[in-house]
Amino acid sequence: MKIFRILFKILLFRFSIVYSAIHWLNIMLYKLRFRKIYKFSIPVVSIGNLTVGGTGKTPVTKKIAQYFLDQGFRPGIVSRGYKRLSKGTIRVCNGKTILSSIEECGDEPYLLAKMLGMKVPIVVSNNKADAIHKIQEDYKVNVVLIDDGFQSFSIKRDIDIVLINRSEPPETYSMLPMGKMREPLSSLSRAHFIGLTKEGPVHSFIDSEIKKHDIKVFDTSTCIYLSRETSGAKLKKISSKIDGSSIVAFCGLADPRSFENSLSKLNLTIVKFIAFPDHHLYLDKDIEKLKKDMKDQSIDFVVTSEKDYYKLPSKFIDQYNIHVLKYEVNIGHADLENIKKSIG
Structure with a gap:
């Protein structure tokens, strides 16, 4: 098994060399003006x-x-x-x-x-x-x-x-x-x-x-906090106490580990965490999977990222009391x- 890992790393290393060469060639084509560089009148x-x-x-x-x-x-x-x-x-x-x-x-x-x-x-x-x-x-x-x-x-x-x-x-x-x-x-x-x-x-x-x-x-x-949809269909910061709340969380982000860590910093108990691929578009089968994963879980609410929130069906948001983890940089x-x- 160890030998396969070594061989795989060698293969990845060789591909990295090829990728680096292509990247360098691309830059040189622009530097030597073989490819056009567009300039604009505004910054x-x-x-x-x-x-x-x-x-x-x-x-x-x-x-x-x-x-x-x-x-x-x-x-x-x-x-x-x-x-x-x-x-x-x-x-x-x-x-x-x-x-x-x-x-x-x-x-x-x-x-x-x-x-x-x-x-x-x-x-x-x-x-x-x-x-x-x-x-x-x-x-x-x-x-x-x-x-x-x-x-x-x-x-x-x-x-x-x-x-x-x-x-x-x-x-x-x-x-x-x-x-x-x-x-x-x-x-x-x-x-x-x-x-x-x-x-x-x-x-x-x-x-x-x-x-x-x-x-x-x-x-x-970064300031992190939870928000949820108000009657005006806008996300509003939650002012009520959430410490110790039990949640199911899911996201489709490039760095799901950071998302999960942020929830822990809010002192939330993550009963189940589900990670989808970055930029994931939620299909009916995904919603059904989420419903199945949340079934019979003893939780207070469900949390997702703001990016994922806007891709969810409104009926699902209302039914499962979806909260949003917001980041302010x-x-x-x-x-x-x-x-x-x-x-x-």
Whole structure:
């Protein structure tokens, strides 16, 4: 059995070398101008990462967009809309109302529209340059945020913010498919800001890379709380005592471990925890499975993530008293000011 594990690791390592070579070639094609790089007349800010999923891009994007909004800017957000069922360019939100379903635009752009109170235009497209053209033309925004844009080499960015999840173990930092890295750590040289998310110390090899390139670093903290739907169909923070409550919890996130740990911090007793794949769309069979898993459980209520909540049937939400674990990311005012100053 041990020999098979060793052989499997050797195979993954070889695939990682191939992946790294393809990634390097892709970058060189842009550097040598064999592929077009699009420039825009308004500032473009990318919020991205080096790893696959789970760094907290959505709440950080929300926080920065809200800050720009409060400062009198007209921000817009573009995203790929990962795992959406549509093709082409889709207008998610026009700054007043949501224009597409969660299935059409993807769960994260839809969630951003909800989190920002539908006050920020959002457009999704596999061609992010096209999305920026559309959002600039249709909604007259004067700053664009690219959700997951660090690898968008076809777009000239004014600011690159790279998020690092401090809770990731060291083995994460190998190239795909051996680890979770899309790019090597040396790619941090392109970043203007590093945002530290989740909890834990920064690994020494990451800290050394950051210091080598003298990159500005900002810390984030997270406030977590439970909310539930009110009669006005809005999620409202629960003020009643929840300590010691018994729950069933489920989510479809890139980092379900972090979600489960957050529930434990609220002093909730998790009777059963169910993890679905990231960006999971809930079909009838999934709802039936959840009902079966919750049957005969002695619990006070059920908890899911905000991203998953918007994909659930309203009847199921009402029937099973679904609560939502909400995350509010805090970034220091001085750090937000530095980001604003960097776009001129």
